[in-house]
Amino acid sequence: MIVILPMAVSAQCVLSGKIIGYSFGRLYICEQFGDDSKVVETITTNANGEFVFNFTTQQVGLYRIHADNKDYFDIIYSGENIRLETNIRNMKSSMKILESAENQQLYAYVAQAELAEYKIGILRELVRIYPQGEFLTAAEKELGKENAMVNTCLDKAIKQKNGTFASRYLSYFREINFNISESTDKKMNFLSRNFPMNDLELLNSNAYHHFIVSYLKKYEPSEYSNAVREILDYLKQGNQEIFSKMFDYVLTGFESMGRYDDLYQLSVEYGNSCSAEGNLKTRVKSYTDLRVGAKAPDFEIETIDGEDIVLSQMKNDYTLVIFWATWCENCKEEIPRINEAMSLFKRAKVDIVAISIDEEEADIKKYVKDNSISFKVASDLLGWEGKIVTDYAVYATPSMFIVDRNMNIVAKPITGEQLFSEVEKLIKF
Secondary structure, eight states: OOOOOOBBOSSEEEEEEEEEOTTOOEEEEEEEEETEEEEEEEOOOOOOOOEEEEEOOOOOEEEEEETTTTTTEEEEEEEEEEEEEEETEEEEEEEEEEHHHHHHHHHHHHHHHHHHHHHHHHHHHHHHHHSSHHHHHHHHHHHHHHHHHHHHHHHHHHHHSSSSSHHHHHHSOOOOOOTTSSSSSHHHHHHHHHHHOOGGGGSSHHHHHHHHEEEEEEEOEEEEEEEHHHHHHHHOOOOOOHHHHHHHHHHHHHHHHHOOHHHHHHOOOOOOOGGGGGGHHHHHHHHHHHHHTTTTOEEEEEBBTTTTEEEEEEEESSSEEEEEEEHHHHHHHHHHHHHHHHHHHHTTTTTEEEEEEEEEEHHHHHHHHHHTTSSEOOOOOOGGHHHHHHHOOSSSSSEEEEEEESSSSEOOOSSSHEEEEEEEEOOOH
């Protein structure tokens, strides 16, 4: 498989424009990696809604511009100056690209699709709930017309100029036309002809991620694990970096669905094929060696109050071990909620040991004092390099483990809601 390598471009380019109805409004300029937006700069429009942003990168890719009203629009950076005008009420469908051929090509599809998707959403719901009759037939016909219009618009945009980032990006939004009952070989041939996932630049966008979601939508949820294996087997034949990024994305999706058996099986089957860079190997270890039912690593640590703690010697029936940090935004929400729910943990006979990944003890003590934290807080002040953090394969904060008296991991909740639900199950009425 030929891999299309990233190209460096001149970093002297400017994004400028006007957003009607958005005076003195903040704009968050974000690099886009699939569903993840990384803010690189925050700027403010002037009284007329005008703004200017100077690119300082050489990385071609998709940028997502967020406004305070939670709406956003995408632009492609490929070494061109970009000038645009839109309306804060609907930034994508109102978009006018005044300068940048690449983005004119992008919005030849995006602006039309945004308008059409609103209609398509209404029509799909009508078709789903409306009884048989002439009105249903008319709605189905109209839905078909709208879908055909979107596909035609997409093909035209792609063909405006072949080989551009915009054309390559948009090609992954094409409809996936194959019968799921076909053989695996036929599916793989279809993918290699129509969706050759070998373009490293497209990792700086949501193209591959959109494709994977669209692929899974052809299957029932009960068949997702097999569908994902088809995609991963296809990707394994190509570039390891692309495979690793998409494998990480798949794991995140299954984790959000709480499909822990699938996480274990996929990690066992594909974990050795992923890149050693980043935290993916750590995630794989978390899903295999530290899965629910496995033995928790024992540890000894000193709290910020000077108390020695040994996990295997905790007095209650269960212990919640939570890895967190004072700089973690999700932790700032979850840690106080856990603190407020201490009566629930006491009823369930659950001790709490919160191990901070901070490297400055003063930061931890200040947070504990400011938030009146009443449970045990400890840290070895070694950050991500600490032995306990490594032993527990911590790849994100907060990370939570509920461990029983026999050192078995009985739950690995991700959110506060999941944690409280698991703790409630432990209460013996």
